[in-house]
Amino acid sequence: xxxNGGREQWTSRLGVILAVAGSAIGLGNFLRFPxxxxxxxxxxxxxxxxxALIFLGLPLMxxxxxxxxxxxxxxxxxxxxIYDVVSRRRWAKYLGVLGIYVPFIILVYYTYVESWTxxxxxxxALGGFTxxxxxxxxxxxxxxYLGYGQGLWCLPTAALGFLLITLALNFCVIYRGVxxxxxKLNLVAMPLxxxxxxxxxxxxxxxxxAGEGLNFLWQPDFGKLRDARVWLAAAGQIFFTLSLGLGAIxxxxxxxxxxxxxxxxxxxxxxxxxxAEVVLGASIAIPAAVVFFGTVETVRIAQGGSFSxxxxxxxxxxQQMPLGAFFGALWFLLLFFAGLTSTVSLIQPIVAFLxxxxxxxxxxxxxxxxxxxxxxxxxxxxxxxxxxxxxxxxAANILLAVGAxxxxxxxxxxxxxxxxxxxxxxxxxxxxxxxxxxxxxxxxPVYLVVMLGxxxxxxxxxxxxxxxxxxxxxxFILAARLAMLAVLVAMSLLVWYAWRRGTAGxxxxxxxEEAANVG
Amino acid sequence: MSAEALxMMLISWGVILAVAGYCLWRLxxxx
Numbered sequence: 128x129x130x131n132g133g134r135e136q137w138t139s140r141l142g143v144i145l146a147v148a149g150s151a152i153g154l155g156n157f158l159r160f161p162x163x164x165x166x167x168x169x170x171x172x173x174x175x176x177x178x179a180l181i182f183l184g185l186p187l188m189x190x191x192x193x194x195x196x197x198x199x200x201x202x203x204x205x206x207x208x209i210y211d212v213v214s215r216r217r218w219a220k221y222l223g224v225l226g227i228y229v230p231f232i233i234l235v236y237y238t239y240v241e242s243w244t245x246x247x248x249x250x251x252a253l254g255g256f257t258x259x260x261x262x263x264x265x266x267x268x269x270x271x272y273l274g275y276g277q278g279l280w281c282l283p284t285a286a287l288g289f290l291l292i293t294l295a296l297n298f299c300v301i302y303r304g305v306x307x308x309x310x311k312l313n314l315v316a317m318p319l320x321x322x323x324x325x326x327x328x329x330x331x332x333x334x335x336x337a338g339e340g341l342n343f344l345w346q347p348d349f350g351k352l353r354d355a356r357v358w359l360a361a362a363g364q365i366f367f368t369l370s371l372g373l374g375a376i377x378x379x380x381x382x383x384x385x386x387x388x389x390x391x392x393x394x395x396x397x398x399x400x401x402x403a404e405v406v407l408g409a410s411i412a413i414p415a416a417v418v419f420f421g422t423v424e425t426v427r428i429a430q431g432g433s434f435s436x437x438x439x440x441x442x443x444x445x446q447q448m449p450l451g452a453f454f455g456a457l458w459f460l461l462l463f464f465a466g467l468t469s470t471v472s473l474i475q476p477i478v479a480f481l482x483x484x485x486x487x488x489x490x491x492x493x494x495x496x497x498x499x500x501x502x503x504x505x506x507x508x509x510x511x512x513x514x515x516x517x518x519x520x521x522a523a524n525i526l527l528a529v530g531a532x533x534x535x536x537x538x539x540x541x542x543x544x545x546x547x548x549x550x551x552x553x554x555x556x557x558x559x560x561x562x563x564x565x566x567x568x569x570x571x572p573v574y575l576v577v578m579l580g581x582x583x584x585x586x587x588x589x590x591x592x593x594x595x596x597x598x599x600x601x602x603f604i605l606a607a608r609l610a611m612l613a614v615l616v617a618m619s620l621l622v623w624y625a626w627r628r629g630t631a632g633x634x635x636x637x638x639x640e641e642a643a644n645v646g
Numbered sequence: 647m648s649a650e651a652l653x654m655m656l657i658s659w660g661v662i663l664a665v666a667g668y669c670l671w672r673l674x675x676x677x
Contacts, residue, residue, distance in 0.1 A: 140677075171654070341647055399666060406662060
């Protein structure tokens with residue numbers, strides 16, 4: 128599979144599919160999904176979940192693959208550049224700023240959380256949790272690891288060490304390029320991830336009482352379907368799990384050729400993600416929690432959220448099993464691999480922007496981004512309890528949905544659904560039902576607007592007004608917001624500067640010229 | 647495990663495994 132001209136390219140179809148699946152499969156597949164399902168009707172949750180997959184997830188997935196490939200044909204691999212060629216209007220590139228801003232914000236805190244999984248994998252293997260017998264004890268261990276209660280600006284040594292290793296691994300992959308780094312990583316990491324997940328599923332499902340664990344997760348409560356919040360939770364889960372609205376899939380697919388299929392590839396990547404989430408992800412943490420803690424306590428754990436399940440309950444559960452050190456290390460290594468394949472997909476859109484629009488080399492762009500990410504991580508590590516939640520809420524909830532809505536409008540209105548539908552079907556190895564054209568035009572935007580509207584109304588407005596935030600936490604929360612705002616302004620200025628300086632698209636022009644000469 | 651829970655689990659898994667299997671088959675066939 129050749130790419131565009133003499134620049135970055137995928138070398139195999141499997142490589143790009145696994146890369147997109149790797150981007151989508153993250154910690155949420157193994158932690159967020161089972162807690163959401165357990166809290167929102169069990170087996171009945173799958174009804175709104177599959178509806179959201181059909182009306183929101185798959186159409187957006189195909190849209191992003193097609194939009195990315197379209198942009199790549201113009202030598203653009205980043206959202207500001209792609210919106211510029213799609214619309215040809217001066218303002219369009221600024222809408223694409225979210226396609227580099229949101230990945231950066233998520234990258235910063237997600238890398239930190241990812242590094243915890245690496246650290247916990249090492250602690251599990253070396254017996255670091257020995258003697259801890261309760262969730263409260265595990266909570267205290269996590270607090271100590273993160274340096275809570277040791278003074279505000281006291282940086283935790285172990286956490287910093289694992290963070291540096293994680294950062295180095297991520298940026299080494301990007302430094303080596305699309306085929307030499309990202310593709311090779313995913314060709315190795317994704318099969319390994321599935322093998323690790325299958326081993327853990329077999330271990331959990333062969334525990335005495337595992338049937339009760341599965342029953343707890345899958346017992347349908349159809350009465351919950353009358354609650355709109357369940358439908359919103361399902362839509363949100365589909366949206367997050369497929370890495371939509373980020374710009375990551377768009378960047379990855381921009382390294383495809385004109386005649387490369389996006390319909391089957393998009394469906395394949397989505398189905399791999401669903402396999403990892405619904406079949407494997409649902410069969411590890413919650414069933415294991417039920418076996419060890421019982422159903423009442425598992426509900427409490429699930430209500431505590433993904434961190435409570437992943438970092439407080441699971442280490443306790445796994446260390447009580449025979450070969451607990453091995454299975455504990457395997458569990459956190461699985462999460463680490465899931466995180467690593469996701470974070471590299473967050474770095475690539477920003478590096479592609481610096482290459483395409485500022486004319487930087489890949490190595491220069493990678494090192495510059497590493498320096499900026501490391502600088503931003505200093506307050507995040509020191510003030511994690513204030514920064515991470517704030518960054519996660521605004522970037523990974525609100526702005527992600529805003530970004531997706533802009534994508535749909537760009538594709539359906541600006542590019543035009545007729546041309547857009549042609550783009551999806553160009554080179555397609557499967558014939559997509561025409562009904563998806565109408566779903567993409569009418570249903571997906573409505574789904575997004577309702578989801579976004581409800582989040583703004585129910586969560587964003589109270590959060591913006593700092594409802595329930597203590598007086599001493601307020602300055603730190605405001606500092607977190609100020610830092611995020613500063614990055615947004617800086618990135619918007621960078622886009623303005625690239626176009627004003629005339630470097631925007633120059634690399635693309637050279638790339639297309641080279642391609643024409645080769646042709 | 648109750649019959650209802652088993653049915654919901656098998657339907658969900660079945661749909662996903664069928665689609666994933668179909669995709670793999672098509673990818674292999676068109677290689």
